[in-house]
Amino acid sequence: MKALQKFMDKVRPNFQKGGKYQYLHSTFDAFDTFLFVPGHVTKKGSHIRDGVDLKRTMFLVVIAAMPALLFGMWNVGYQHFLNINETATFMETFFYGFLKVLPLVIVSYVVGLGVEFIFAQSRGHEVNEGYLVSGFLIPLIIPVSTPLWMVGLATIFAVIIGKEVFGGTGMNIVNPALLARAFLFFAYPSQLSGDKVWIAEQVDGTTGATPLGNLLTATDKLPPLPSVMESFIGTIPGSVGETSTLAILLGAGILLFTGIASWRVMLSVFAGGYLMGLVFNLIGANAYMTLPAHMHLLIGGFAFGAVFMATDPVSASQTNRGKYIYGFLIGLMAVLIRVVNPAYPEGMMLAILLMNVFAPLIDHYVVAGNIKRRLNRMKKIAA
Amino acid sequence: MSEQTQERESLFSAKNRKLISNAIGKDNPITVQVLGICSALAVTAKLEPAIVMSISVLFVLGIGNVVISLLRNTIPQRIRIIVQLVVIAALVILVDQVLKAFAYEVSKQLSVFVGLIITNCIIMGRFEAFSMANKPWPSFLDGVGNSIGYGLILVIIAFFRELFGSGTILGWNVFETIGLYDIGYVNNGLMILPPMALIATGIIIWVQRSRNPELIKD
Numbered sequence: 170m171k172a173l174q175k176f177m178d179k180v181r182p183n184f185q186k187g188g189k190y191q192y193l194h195s196t197f198d199a200f201d202t203f204l205f206v207p208g209h210v211t212k213k214g215s216h217i218r219d220g221v222d223l224k225r226t227m228f229l230v231v232i233a234a235m236p237a238l239l240f241g242m243w244n245v246g247y248q249h250f251l252n253i254n255e256t257a258t259f260m261e262t263f264f265y266g267f268l269k270v271l272p273l274v275i276v277s278y279v280v281g282l283g284v285e286f287i288f289a290q291s292r293g294h295e296v297n298e299g300y301l302v303s304g305f306l307i308p309l310i311i312p313v314s315t316p317l318w319m320v321g322l323a324t325i326f327a328v329i330i331g332k333e334v335f336g337g338t339g340m341n342i343v344n345p346a347l348l349a350r351a352f353l354f355f356a357y358p359s360q361l362s363g364d365k366v367w368i369a370e371q372v373d374g375t376t377g378a379t380p381l382g383n384l385l386t387a388t389d390k391l392p393p394l395p396s397v398m399e400s401f402i403g404t405i406p407g408s409v410g411e412t413s414t415l416a417i418l419l420g421a422g423i424l425l426f427t428g429i430a431s432w433r434v435m436l437s438v439f440a441g442g443y444l445m446g447l448v449f450n451l452i453g454a455n456a457y458m459t460l461p462a463h464m465h466l467l468i469g470g471f472a473f474g475a476v477f478m479a480t481d482p483v484s485a486s487q488t489n490r491g492k493y494i495y496g497f498l499i500g501l502m503a504v505l506i507r508v509v510n511p512a513y514p515e516g517m518m519l520a521i522l523l524m525n526v527f528a529p530l531i532d533h534y535v536v537a538g539n540i541k542r543r544l545n546r547m548k549k550i551a552a
Numbered sequence: 553m554s555e556q557t558q559e560r561e562s563l564f565s566a567k568n569r570k571l572i573s574n575a576i577g578k579d580n581p582i583t584v585q586v587l588g589i590c591s592a593l594a595v596t597a598k599l600e601p602a603i604v605m606s607i608s609v610l611f612v613l614g615i616g617n618v619v620i621s622l623l624r625n626t627i628p629q630r631i632r633i634i635v636q637l638v639v640i641a642a643l644v645i646l647v648d649q650v651l652k653a654f655a656y657e658v659s660k661q662l663s664v665f666v667g668l669i670i671t672n673c674i675i676m677g678r679f680e681a682f683s684m685a686n687k688p689w690p691s692f693l694d695g696v697g698n699s700i701g702y703g704l705i706l707v708i709i710a711f712f713r714e715l716f717g718s719g720t721i722l723g724w725n726v727f728e729t730i731g732l733y734d735i736g737y738v739n740n741g742l743m744i745l746p747p748m749a750l751i752a753t754g755i756i757i758w759v760q761r762s763r764n765p766e767l768i769k770d
Contacts, residue, residue, distance in 0.1 A: 316736060330751060334758065356742035 177201055196286060198295050227301040229427050233420035234305055234477060237410040238274075240403055242266035244413065245313045248368045248406055252377065266313075269369045270409055273308035273320055280321040281307075284328045288337070299338030299345070299483075300328065306346035306477060309410025310470065310518075311353060312366040319357055323349040343525040344481045347474075347518055354518065362514060367406035377406050380468040381507065381514040387456045394460075400467035411473035414466075421476040430480035433492040438475035441500025442466055449508055457508050465504050474503070474517035484525040488535040495531055499524045568693055575697030578764060582705040583757045587673040592706055593749040594665050599722050601661045602710030604651070606703025608666060610696065612643045613675050617695030621683040636679045637670070644669045674702055709752045717743030 177200075184197035243259075245266030250257045257265070281304045282296075289296040307324060327349035332341045354361045364378035371377050380400070383392040395405045403413025411417075424430035446462025453459050465471060479485060479499050486495040499520045506516025513519060581587045588609075595605045619639050620627075627635050648666045651659035659666065669675065678698055683691035714720055719727035719739050727733060742748050761767045 316738075318736070319738075334754070352742060355745060356740040357738055358741060360738065 196290060196296065224298040224301070226429055227298050229429055230302045230424065230477070231305045233423040233429075234302075234309065234410065236416035236419040237309060237413060237473065237477075238270070238305070240413040240416040241309060241409040241411075242270045244403060245269050245369055245409065247404060248377070249370060252368050252372055253370075266369075269313050270308060272317055273311070273313070273315065273409070274305070276317045276320045277307040277324050278304040280324045281328050284325055284333070288333050294337070299332070299341075303327070303344075303346045303349075306410075307349050309477075310346065310350050310408050310473065312361060313369045313409050314366045314371075315353065315360055319353055319360060320349075323352045323356075326352045339483055341483055343522050344478055344484045347478055347522055347525075350518055351522060367408075379407050379514070380405060384457050384460065384507075385511065385514045389456055391456050391460060394464065395468070397464070397467065400464065405468070407468075408470060408473075411470040414472045417472045417476050424476065424480070429482075430476070431482070431485065431492055433489060434480045434485055434496040435475055437493045437496030438479050438500040438503075439466055441497035441502075442471055442475075442504050443500070445501045445504035449504070460508075465507070469507070469515050470517045471500075471503060474521055475500070478517075478521050479524075484528060486528045486531050486535075488532050488539075491528070491531040491535040494535075495524055495528055498527075563689065568690060571690055571693040572697035572700070575694065576701040576704060578767060580701040580705065580760075581674045581677070581698050582702055582753065583760050584767060585674075585677070587677055588702055589750075589753065591665055591668065591672060592702075592709065592753060593746045595662060596706055596710040596713055596749050596752075597717065597744050598661070599707065599710045599714045601658055602706045603703075604655065604658045605662060605665065606699065606706050608644075608647045608651070609669060609672065609674070609702055610699035611647055612640060612669055613678060613695040613699045614692060615695075616640055616643055616675060617678055617683040617691040618688045620679050621686060621688040621691035624684050627684075632684065633676075636676065640670050640675055640679075674698060705753070705756060708756065709749055712752060713743045713748060716740045717748075 181197070181201070243263045243266055246257065246262035246264070246269075247266075249265055249269075250262060278300075281300045285296055285300050304324070307320065307327070311320065327345045331343060331345040331348040332338065335341050350361075360366060362382070364382055365371060366377075367379055368377040380394055383394070386392075394400075399405055401414045403415060405412050421430070421435060425432050425435070442465050443462050446460070446465040449458040449460075450462060475496075479496060486492045499517075502520035502523060503516040506513055506519055510516070575581065578584060582589065582592055591605060595601045616639050620636060623635065623639075644667065647669070648659070651662070651666060678695060682694045686694070711721065714722075715726060717740055719725060719732070727737060727739075
């Protein structure tokens, strides 16, 4: 580490103004701050600066998503061996999934960071850290069998259209990782939904439908569903990292403990989804509506979306009251789309993207309401 | 005095040429004035309807501009919109009937959008902004220029949407011919959907503005 730091210090002048490789300045800066705490010093005014810069914040999110990824790898192997009717040891299972999921992660990172570096270079600013998280989340929310070139294309689309056109990290209107998934979902529907995509190397003639897929085709009675325990642990087919509510809750614990994600958003998403589930239970007009409300929170991408997607600080509401409204509506819409819309088995993605767009509006009205209330209070005091 | 200098102006003077080149480039109706977006989103899923649409607009706007310009001194200010609409409507009906007679398939694909040329903002915009105040010949050039600018964007968008959305160009299977499907390529369904036309328009605007900084305004 010391040697590396010495090396970085030695080559630094080459990249600074007037150096040989001045044009590679932002690339150097990216690697430098990735490895070491940046050497910025506050120059004037009172200012508190701690060691947690954006890069380290993002890294904590990656750590929080790690349990979901690891479990996802194991589950990919588990679903595969279940499908071909073989038993395998834990390590075999995990290793199989590891080999299947790793290419997705690599493609997502290489392509996404490539685009980021090109933009940073051409615009002459620092490389944005935001992609550390997006690149990690993209492989987690797609089926394991997604062709790699599609992942690459979706990543390019998400980074350029979702982020760079608005000015880079921190300026995006919608969550880039979800935008990548939405792109795939609408561009290549047969690779992103149905009963043939969730299991790697699926045997012909077998079905690998997700619980949500089964529910959508159900007519007068509920289809056989995984038990609550199975859905909680996550031994069910689904996108790579979203099946295990347990692993996601572990991640949620890390995010909440370090104060990175907003508990208000998480809580209200779950509340909204649960309440909408209950409302549907009360109506009970078809089989899907009678699904117990808590199952909505366990199956599909609900928990993953609530913990890792809805809480994205850039695209969520900023005000505290706004966060409650924003989260609550996400949960509500997600369940609503699942049950009522026959075209989309999973509503979480669409619900979050929709509310991302509305977040600034919610904030606007929360702030306006606050100002009005305070003005009224002033008037009362004056009167 | 001014009458005389104008009469001496040749048909393709620099000023008149600018009427066309500006409308295609830095004053483009779609990418700079952001008019006529609705039809740009609706008819660009395939190249053929986009071309037919561009030609129809070229016809309506070219002739319409001349007619309005000829009538400009006799149209009372207070009812000018109605008069303009009558002119557009007559021309659009003409186009619609011709399409139905000679290109029925395309006319079915374009469905209501031929009729909706009446409400195409570009046409009303040019009538109001140009031909109501200019002589017939410049008005004609302005109409032609603006329709070419409009048609150019439509064709660019439609080219990419048809190529990546259906793998064809004017119905000819490009990707199948070069064997792209055999190596696992799949057509992009999003390209067929209207949002992608909006994004494509946005990208064209982006490219144009980054090449021509004077268009950037806050």
